[in-house]
Amino acid sequence: MRKIATWNVNSLKVRLPQVLDWLAAESPDVLALQETKLQDADFPAGAIRAAGYEVVFAGQKTYNGVALLSREPADAVVTELPGLADPQRRVLGATVAGVRVLDLYVPNGQAVGSDKYAYKLDWLAKLAAFLETERAAHPELVVLGDFNIAPEDRDVHDPEAWRGQILCSGPERAAFRGLLDAGFRDAFRLFEQPPKTFSWWDYRGGGFRRNHGLRIDHILLSPALAARCRGCRIDTGPRRLERPSDHAPVLASFDT
């Protein structure tokens, strides 16, 4: 496993040409997608396989949906968090070339105090419990995706405006911190990074042009994988294209 990436594409139907171009340019070993917004019957598996990737996916109509693209086959696939009977397709775990990969689309939460916010915090608690068992079973474990959490003020373009708001609230940040406390490493923070580097910019108000963004897409590594990690960056190239996703891909590279 030399390179692994995550990208919230906000509709794979719309973004498929961009994804195929990006695969050709970057040639990651694994690409985790979120917000495919496709039922499984409509998933473009043929085009992805023609590009040289295996693919597994868990989709639903209109909302959510996750997919794992990989050079080598994906085994031991899971699509649920234990203890959460949920029709929303937000989880896709698989083992690829001996590495356990968990692709997540964490709930957005909408607004602090809302029903969706409560669902998000409950979801994160069940995730933490699940990761304890996954960590014990798989020394080489990567958890990546759209976490919908900006972990620290330096991950926010205007920390004062966002303080306590959705994506930045104390309980959300505490949940993320809990994953780090459990031993996961934020791949992006293993390396020196330019300030004001973000992974998501609102479509509204010229967010990207003004770099009004947040870093909410993450690659978390078990200690064994972190020891082999040699770089992590956010590729803003796709965000500059016509009709972009509102998220940019995040990539981590490794020694074999």
Added chain:
DNA sequence: ATGGTGGCGCGGCCA
């Protein structure tokens, strides 16, 4: 300005 833009799918929800 309680807005703004984009996706889905055709009215309103979600982000």
